[in-house]
Amino acid sequence: MEVIFILIGCSLLVALLFLGLFFWSVRNGQYDDPHTPAIRILFDNKKSDTENNTTNPPKNTND
Template identity: 60%
Template sequence: MNMIYFLIGCSILLALIFLAAFFWATKNGQHDDTYTPSVRILFDDEIKVHDKSEKCDEDHI
């Protein structure tokens, strides 16, 4: 029975740590912008510019 009290105490302590981390993240602005990350994946790739010297001849392929 003592082990159950110990585990309940540990779980409450862990829950309080996660709650404190959530409030800390909210205070520091972690959850302010919810729109940009959802569209950032659409524009992730950069446009690649190919030089004419790197272009292979299509006749030899």
């Protein structure tokens, strides 16, 4: 039964990873605007070259 110590440790690590991802997404502004990305994902336009050169990091992540 001692294997539970390891399993619990692993599960906690995984959970902490997700908590960290959640923190990252909130700080990244993904919870600031819950509406526009839902619309934006429907545009099937080609990715333009200019967008790839962006040095100013885009706030939204799904286009």
